[in-house]
Amino acid sequence: MYAVQGSLCRLRVSCLEATRYMELIPKERQPVAGMEGAYYRRRQLMRQLPIYDQDPSQCHGLSEDEHTVMEEFIKKYKNDVLGVGEVALPGQASTGKEEGKRQEDKIATVSTAQTATNGTVSATPQKAEYACETCKQPVPMDSPVVYADRAGYDRLWHPACFVCSKCSEPLVDLIYFWKNDAIWCGRHYCESERPRCAACDEIIFSENSLQAEGxxxxxxxxxxxxxxxxxxxxxxxxxxGRLCCAACKKMKSC
Structure with a gap:
């Protein structure tokens, strides 16, 4: 069995299905203790969810007003867009079971009803078909998938397709931000809302900032x-991204 480090995702699958879920992730990115995937996860955690995007006390030189603005910013994204993916079989997510059942019933009673040659109606029950939100490819009914509750339980993703819509990197621990009908990593969601300083990498909460070349x-x-x-x-x-005054640039060029 895999020794998964620090996983925050919600699992609604059996041990066998959890193992299969892990196998659906590229091997080099499986967060198995002591393996490359565990180091990859740690790097991604720092990259996608920097502590200074989540805690004002970890930022440098915030004024009282900036501190207040940041607290409101964090409160808003936690309430409105932050979520953790749920691993389940298609149609079996925590609040998606009834939705999956309704979808199956609808397909069975509407889409597959056929008129028999003797004039009677015969329904040929069929299982609901599910497709990955990212790659649009069908998902087998016995294959674990990822659900994002803020996206609604009519959407699901292959484990390897649960990636940031901006950088296309897998979402560490399935932590996502839902905006503009898409999933984002924490870094790129925050940058879509506020500018990030190219020098210190912290989000800018002051109006007293400068922009140059994007x-x-x-x-x-x-x-x-x-x-x-x-x-x-x-x-x-x-x-x-490295700034240099004219005098230092001239000296470095000599």
Whole structure:
């Protein structure tokens, strides 16, 4: 049996089906203790869910007003968009059982009713068909899938297809953010709501920020990485997100 580290997802499958669920994830990403997948999970956890996106005390130099804005931001996403995927067989999620049963009944009574040659109506019961929300491919009835309650239980995903709609990376521990009819990782959801500082990587909750070439900075962080001089209103060079004043750029080029 797999030794899954720190999994927060909800499982509504048997041990055998849980094992099969793990096997549906690429081997190099299976969070098995001591294996590459466990290290991958740890890296993804820090990347997708940085602690400073979740806790104001982990941020540097927040003013009282920024602290308040951030607390409201966190409260809102927890109430409105944050969720944890649920692993279950198709139609067997916690509140999806009745929905799955209704779908099967509808297909059996409406879609498959046929008129027999003697004029009577004969219904040929068929199982409901399920398709993955990402790849649109059919899902076998005996294959574990992932449900996201905020998306509604009429949608489901192959385990390997439960990925961020922005970066296409698998969602660590099935933690998702639901926005614009799609699932997002925490990092990209937060960035879709607020700018992120290219220097410190924290979300910007101040109106006093700077933007350049598609990137954002806290005003205090818009400085040369070599001499730490403020670059606001002065010539600068930007190379892969790294800022450099004209003088330091000239010295480095010599």
């Amino acid at each position: 990137l954002s900075w806290h005003k205090d962080h818009f400085t040369c990485l070599e001499c730490e001089q403020s670059l606001a209103g002065t010539p600068y060079a930007l190379d892969h």
